[in-house]
Structure formats: structure tokens, C-alpha cells
Amino acid sequence: MTSEMVRADNVHKSFGSLEVLKGIDLVVNSGEVCCVLGPSGSGKSTFLRCINHLEKINAGRITVDGDLIGYRERGGKLHELGEKDVARQRRSIGMVFQRFNLFPHMTVLQNVMEAPCRVKSENKAEVRDRARALLDRVGLSEKTESYPGQLSGGQQQRVAIARALAMRPKLMLFDEPTSALDPELVGEVLDVMKDLARDGMTMVVVTHEIGFAREVGDKLIFMDGGVVVEEGAPRDVIANPQHERTRAFLSKVL
């Protein structure tokens, strides 16, 4: 049985007078991998950040696993959620950033353990075992005591993925996870993500990696100018784009 994990209805977002998202609709089912493509400035990263309420949307609604993000509906009225409730919603949504954003003053293991220990107050020994297992899974069991500054970009990004996974999220958001990496390091990060997808993790991935989208994606959306221009199965969209804008973009990246 498939259920809707992410649902966006007519999402709008403006920064001041600049309208970045002009009505985004999207459904991502549980276990699906949705890749978001588009030129820079198309609003794809902003949309991703709206899903875990790092950005507040101006109109429309986003639900994750049936949970309205950022608001509570009561008596036909929307009430803004307090800091605690927003934090609670974010716990089950993992996010991986373009610039890794690991905590530089903590070792790799501490980075992964921090949130489960502090946010969920889980048993430290248990978390440590889980963190070790996760680091092993992303191929970094040797690096647990290193500091992020001693790792390569690819290794740092894999730690960041392990850090997000340690919270046992039901949804993972990837914001251009390989864009800040040297070309030869991209593969190791994509491999970890493919492995995750195979395990049935629901993922929304903003990326420029067409190959990844074709191989792993269940769904692809192409955004430009704050709207979804084209949507469909990755193979179809990439092989046979319907819109002029999509065709022009793909011809440049492929």
C-alpha cells in the first residue's frame, strides 16, 4: 500500500516583493525518490526548505505524512506552530545540505550522536552503537574520531547523511548534495544515496545529476521561474521532454 509522504498544494513563497514560488503542487508517495531539476534561481532549493519549515510559506499548504507543516488547523483557522512543535515535526525529516554543515568542533561520531542524544534524549550507549553502524554503512567506520576538517568533501557529506539518518527520519531532503564536491568524489555520495533509495527511504533530491535521477528516481519534476514546468517518470522526461524550457535545460546539462 502506498501512502502520501509529501503533499504540496499550490505553495507560494515570496522574499519581500520577489515571488520565488508561484504555486507548486507535488505528491511524493512513501518509498519514492523524487528528483527536482531546474536552473539556479528556479526556486527548487527554496521549495525543499519549505518542506521542513526552514522557510515559511506565504500561501498554500504542505503536509508530511499527513502532518500540516508549520501550522495547526483548528475550527477552520490556521494557527502558527510554536518553536517546540516545529522542532518536533523536523525530527522526522532529515536534511542534507550542499555545504555539508557538519559541526566542526565535534568529532564525526559526536556529530552523528548529537541530535538523538540531545533532542530525543535517547540512551547514549544505544545511540553510539547506532551511530557506529550508520558510519559503517556510509563507509566511514575508520573516521569516527576524526574532526570534519580532516575529511574530504565526499566523506563530510557522507557523515552529514549519517547524521540525518541517526534521527530515524521518514523523509530525507537533499539540497544539491553533490554540487560542492570535486567530480571524483560525487560517486561515493551518490552510492550512499542509491543504497538508501533501495532500502525504501522516501527522498526528495534537488540535484543536477541527471544520471542519478534516471537511475534511481521514481519521479522527476523540472522547475523554472517558481513553477513546475514538467513532471513525470525520469526516463520519459529526460529522453523525451515536452516543454521547450526543459529541452533547453537538458541539452545544456547532458
Add this chain to the structure above:
Amino acid sequence: MSDQTTTERARPEPIKAVPVRHPGRWVTIAVLAVLAAMFVHLLVTNDNFRWSFIFSSYEDGKRGVMFTGPVLEGLRGTLLLTVTSMAIGIGLGVVLAVMRLSPNKILSSVAFVYTWFFRAVPRLILAILFGNLNILWSRVGFGLPFDKQIGDLFGIDNFNGQFYSIRAADLLAGFVAGMLALGLSEAAYMAEIVRAGLQSVDQGQSEAAVALGMSRFQVLRRIVLPQAMRVIVPPTGNETIAMVKDTSLVAYVPVAGELWFQLNAVSARTFVVFPVLVAAVIWYLIICTVLMIGQFFLERHYGKGYGAVGKAKQRLRDIEVEQGGRIVDSREGS
């Protein structure tokens, strides 16, 4: 492929060049050596320094002025005053900095006004002002605000809403007045230092922490502050050392249990001026030296994972290894 070519090709002789000469360095050393010798000569031969007055005995049957009982008591007071006022300064400074950066406009303007006031008033004046606050109020305490007015409103004469109060002259005399003056003034400076530190931490750090579900306080306490410390510690060391010296201002509150007050007292009694000043200089030098050592270790602790100092040293080592290593390598080859 490339391996083969390097092994086949013979390594050239290591370069044996005459190093660049630095005659300027030798000249500087010579000049400085002469100046240093002159200075030492000055210290030793001028009897007016009266070293025995400072170190061994300043009056019959008494120790040197540096080590007499009251002066040591004063030293203890100076250290205590430094520690307590810095504690107030750092604690309140962090609070003020967080307030200043808060999205709440009222909190941030309160912090701004505080900083404005306490940075504008000279510490010496502030210290004397605090010592004389009992002129304004005879008692200080906790209780209901506007208790007298509320009493009047309900027709009760002399309604007293104070839960606890104490005579201002007892509370605000001497040490406490000096501590408050120095601590509150320090908080204004510390607030700016902490603010700079907090702002130096990359925005992505708190974003990543928040995305993991951490609360704003947790983000501050666990992620942002520890990273800000790297920027905060060096100027705080500076402030602490400045504070050691500024404690001498409270001699005018007056606070008797303080190093400069006590040394001054000796000077006033014996009419010996210069050796007493030298004794003060030596004590302040000693305290500051100890503090600088402490600062070194603190900086090393908060540099974990960055190695700003470590990295610079490593770079130097790399250069050495690069140069030295090559020579060792070629020796093995030959």
C-alpha cells in the same frame, strides 16, 4: 607508468647552496644586547630602587613591601575582585549579546541602551558613583513595586511591600560597590565581544542544527557558542588582564582590601614612593603572566577541530619536511 619513469630517471644531486646572509639581524642583536645591558646596569646600580625595601625588609622586623600581610591580603582582594567582576561581566555579557541579536525589538534595544550607558561612563567615576549610592537610597531590597503608591490608593498609610531589605550603606560599601561597578561596566564590553563571536559562526550551522530538531537554546548552547568561543576567548583574555589592572580603581570607592590601596598605604606611611610603585608593577606583571598562560590553554581547548594555531604550525612543519625530507630521500638513493 609515471612510477616507472620516476624510478628509471636518476634523482639529481640535492641543491647545496650558500644560504642568504642576514647581516641586519646581527646588527639588531648587537644593538639590543647593549641596550639590555644598560637597562640591567641601571636597575642594579641605582640605590634609589631600594630592592631590599621591596623584597627583604621595608621596616625593622618586617618583610619586604611585596610580602607584608596587608599587601598580600590586598593581593587576594584584587584577585577575588577580578574573578567576581569578570564572572558578572561574562555572564551578563552573554545574556546581553543574545538579547541584542534577538528578533524581539524590545530586548535588543534594552541591550543596546545598556551597552551605550556602561561604555560611555568611565570606570573610575562609575566605581565612586556606586560607592555613594547610599546618598540616594538608605535601604535596598526586594518587594512589590510602587508599594507606597498602591498603599495610598487604598488609603493605607506607610504600606510596606518590601519582603527583604538591607541598609544601602552596608550593601553598597566597598567591595560590593567596586565589584558591581567593574562587573556591570565589563558586561557592556563583553556583550560586544560575544556578539562578534556569535555572528562569526556560519548561518548554515544553526540551520543544520534546527533541521535536526534542536531547540533555539540547544543550538546556542551546543552548536553556536562553542564555535563562537574561538573568536571570543582571545579578546576576553585581553579584558581579563585589563580588569586586573582596573581593580586598582576601586581604591577610590574606597575598597581597602585591594592591592593598590594597601601599597599606597605603605607609601603614605613611610614616605617611600618609587619602590612601592615598582612593587605594584611586579605584582601586576606576575598576575598577568599567570593569566596569559591560562589563556593559551583555553584557546587550545576551543581550537579543537580547527587548529588555527595548529594549522599554522603544521604548515611550517610541512615546509620543513618538504625541504628536509627531500634531502634525506636523496641520501638514501645515493
